[in-house]
Amino acid sequence: MSSSESYDDALATRPFKHRIDRRDRRALAEELIVLDHGPDVYRVYSEAGKEYLVDTRLPSCTCPDFQYRDTDCKHIRRARIETGERxxxxxxxxxxxxxxxxxxxxxxxxxxxxxxxxxxxxxxxxxxx
Ligand SMILES: [Zn+2]
The missing domain is CATH 1.10.287 (Helix Hairpins)
Known part of the structure; x- marks a missing residue:
């Protein structure tokens, strides 16, 4: 507690929500299987058994999340984690x-x-x- 902060201010809390990215959480928690397919290219299987082709260099993925939102999806993130890129x-x-x-x-x-x-x-x- 800083000296300018009152006791009440020190007690006051704001709602807490951690900032671990939702796609990072899924990349870590879900049962995804990452297999080599070529230089910087991987086949990533979802829990439901769907196959997606991931290029970690571009990056790109054939999943709807990447196709429609153009953001690094959980498949790209998981491939980067498993290959040590991340x-x-x-x-x-x-x-x-x-x-x-x-x-x-x-x-x-x-x-x-x-x-x-x-x-x-x-x-x-x-x-x-
Ligand atoms: Zn994807």
Missing amino acids: SLDAVETEIRDALDELDAHIANLAAQRAELVGLRRDLDRLKQN
Whole structure:
């Protein structure tokens, strides 16, 4: 807490949502199979068994997400992770930073809860007098 920040400001929290990209989350979590097909070209199979052709250099993918939205889809991202084009250390750092931020948020909420429980106890004591 900085000295200019009031106690109440320090307790105030904003809604928290980590910023790990949705396509990165899917690239990590889904059961995708990546097979070599040529230089920088891979066949990537989805959980449903659909095959997509990925070129990590262009980049390009034959899936609808890439075709319609022209953004690096989960297949491109997974191929880059599995081939080492994308550093796992960078992904790990991103996840660790998000966890640290969330832990700080949880600690802040726990402090607010402790204060409220204390206030309820104080109120009960006053009611008994
Ligand atoms: Zn794709």
